[in-house]
Each structure stands twice: as structure tokens, then as C-alpha cells.
Amino acid sequence: MSQFDRTAGADAGAETDAAADLDDADRDLTAALRTESRVLPAEVFATLGNDTRVDILRALLELGADEDPVSFTDLFERVDIDDSANFNYHLRQLTGHFVKRSDDGYEFRYPGRKVVSAIFTGTLTERAQVGFFPVEGSCYDCDGDLHGWYVDDTLTVGCADCGAIQVSYPFPSGGLDDRTTDELLQAFHHYVRHHYCLAADGVCPECTGAVETTLVRDPDEEDLDLAVEHVCRRCNYRLRSTVGVTLLDHAETLLFFSERGVDLNTEPFWTFDWCVSDERTTVVSEDPLRVRLSLPCGGDELRVVVDESVTVVETTLVD
Ligand SMILES: [Zn+2]
Ligand SMILES: [Zn+2]
Numbered sequence: 001m002s003q004f005d006r007t008a009g010a011d012a013g014a015e016t017d018a019a020a021d022l023d024d025a026d027r028d029l030t031a032a033l034r035t036e037s038r039v040l041p042a043e044v045f046a047t048l049g050n051d052t053r054v055d056i057l058r059a060l061l062e063l064g065a066d067e068d069p070v071s072f073t074d075l076f077e078r079v080d081i082d083d084s085a086n087f088n089y090h091l092r093q094l095t096g097h098f099v100k101r102s103d104d105g106y107e108f109r110y111p112g113r114k115v116v117s118a119i120f121t122g123t124l125t126e127r128a129q130v131g132f133f134p135v136e137g138s139c140y141d142c143d144g145d146l147h148g149w150y151v152d153d154t155l156t157v158g159c160a161d162c163g164a165i166q167v168s169y170p171f172p173s174g175g176l177d178d179r180t181t182d183e184l185l186q187a188f189h190h191y192v193r194h195h196y197c198l199a200a201d202g203v204c205p206e207c208t209g210a211v212e213t214t215l216v217r218d219p220d221e222e223d224l225d226l227a228v229e230h231v232c233r234r235c236n237y238r239l240r241s242t243v244g245v246t247l248l249d250h251a252e253t254l255l256f257f258s259e260r261g262v263d264l265n266t267e268p269f270w271t272f273d274w275c276v277s278d279e280r281t282t283v284v285s286e287d288p289l290r291v292r293l294s295l296p297c298g299g300d301e302l303r304v305v306v307d308e309s310v311t312v313v314e315t316t317l318v319d
């Protein structure tokens with residue numbers, strides 16, 4: 001089951017659903033049916049600000065609405081409410097933007113499925129904290145031991161000796177459930193790496209909008225003289241990273257490491273100094289701006305040159 005499976009269907013079916021929903025007695029929602037973007041954010045949150053409506057969305061998930069539409073009767077029985085008229089009223093408020101009604105019953109529209117996902121990932125509802133725990137690897141700056149902590153929905157890995165932060169990134173608190181700290185770190189590695197690689201590939205990790213990637217010199221960032229800045233043109237989401245992490249899905253870099261027994265897909269990226277600092281980054285040309293990264297592994301070195309849009313323009317293997 002994937003929350004993303006439904007996107008295409010939700011768009012393709014928009015017109016016919018609108019027609020079906022027009023038969024509904026509640027015609028106030030017709031504006032929302034045709035163009036989902038016409039629903040204002042405040043209306044969206046107002047619609048969701050009711051326990052019964054959230055229960056309905058949750059019940060749809062539990063009754064398998066991802067697979068097949070759920071009947072009115074099944075849905076009514078599942079939600080803790082006695083008055084069917086009242087239940088019907090709340091269900092109608094959701095129908096259109098969050099829930100799709102057809103002859104077979106009710107199922108999610110994409111925004112409804114996203115709300116359920118957000119509730120279960122804990123991004124909307126929970127606050128969690130995890131104190132210091134040991135983390136594999138050593139500090140890029142002083143070689144000291146690393147530890148991790150989770151506060152304010154953000155997981156941070158830092159040096160226990162000098163305090164240098166290796167990585168700090170928002171992580172939904174639902175990801176803490178049923179995981180040991182080792183498993184949490186592994187999940188965190190995949191999650192963050194994935195986000196950086198998505199952004200580097202031009203896709204916003206927050207909204208899937210188009211991302212512009214540039215190399216930035218002397219940014220405000222404390223430890224980095226050279227950084228990569230990703231900015232989403234759609235939602236203005238900003239992500240800053242080392243040049244190194246953008247190479248984590250670069251084919252030649254992956255191959256160089258895998259031929260020397262290191263799998264960059266699974267090895268926590270913060271254990272590589274070139275991923276968490278700019279110490280192995282050298283400016284080789286000012287205009288146009290080009291920088292070189294020297295990646296060491298097994299006694300060899302891969303030198304990778306990127307241009308101002310952080311595209312790899314040259315790689316050299318040094319034995
Ligand atoms: Zn340190
Ligand atoms: Zn975005």
C-alpha cells in the first residue's frame with residue numbers, strides 16, 4: 001500500500017467524480033469539486049478541525065479504502081457516532097476535497113490520504129524527545145565520539161567532544177515508533193539522503209515542485225565556506241547541504257566506493273567527512289565557479305569536479 005499510488009487516479013477521475021458529486025444534496029461544495037486548488041488553506045484546516053471528520057478519515061484507512069471503496073453503512077458503523085444525520089453531515093463536509101464518493105462507496109482523494117499519513121507519521125499531533133545515544137562514526141573535526149538526540153522533530157548527530165554538528169535534519173516523530181536507536185539511525189540515513197538526492201535531482205522533497213540548485217560561496221552557515229543551496233520555486237522550501245551529499249547518488253562515485261567494498265546506499269553518510277564538512281572541497285575556478293571534491297577510499301582517491309549548478313563535469317581516479 002502506498003499513499004502515492006492514488007495521485008494519478010485522483011486527477012484523472014476529477015471530472016467524473018465532480019459530476020457524481022453534483023447529485024449530492026449538498027451543493028455548497030461544488031466550487032471545491034472542480035478545482036481542488038480553489039480551496040483555501042484556512043478552509044482546509046477548518047474542515048479538519050473536528051474529531052468526527054478525522055475519525056472518518058481514519059476509519060476509511062482501517063476499512064481498506066486504499067484498496068476498495070467503503071460503503072456508507074460500514075463507515076457509519078466504524079465511527080463512534082450514534083446520530084446518522086450528524087454523521088452524514090460531517091461526511092459531506094469531507095466529500096469533494098478529501099473523500100471521493102461513487103456508486104461503490106467512499107474512498108480517499110489524495111489530500112485526504114495525505115492527512116491520514118500526516119496523522120500517523122506524527123507530524124501533526126505528537127511531540128517526542130530522545131536523549132543522547134551513541135552513534136557510529138567519529139567527528140570530522142576532532143575525531144571524537146558521536147552521539148545523537150531528537151528534539152523538536154529534528155534528529156541531530158553531533159560530536160561528544162567538540163560539539164561540532166555532523167548532521168541535523170527534521171524527521172517525523174512517527175519514525176521513532178518500534179525502532180531501536182540503531183534502526184532509527186539507519187532510517188534517518190535513508191530519509192535524509194533521499195531528500196538531498198531528490199532536491200539535487202530538481203524535485204522538492206516537500207511539495208514535488210521544481211527545485212533550483214546552486215553552489216554558494218561563504219554562506220552564513222557556520223562551518224561551511226562552500227555549500228549547495230536548493231530552493232523550491234513552488235513552495236520556497238530551502239535546503240542547504242555540503243557539496244558532498246549531492247554526490248551520494250552519482251553513479252561514478254557509487255561505483256568507486258562499491259569497488260572498494262563500501263556501499264554508499266547503506267553506510268551512514270555522516271561517517272564520511274566529505275559529506276558533513278567542506279574540508280575536502282577545493283575551488284578550482286572562480287569564473288565560472290568550479291569546485292573539486294577529493295573522495296578517499298581504500299588508499300585511492302576519486303576527484304570530482306562540479307560546476308555552479310552542482311552538475312558533475314569531470315571525474316579523475318588517482319591511485
Ligand atoms: Zn569533534
Ligand atoms: Zn516545494
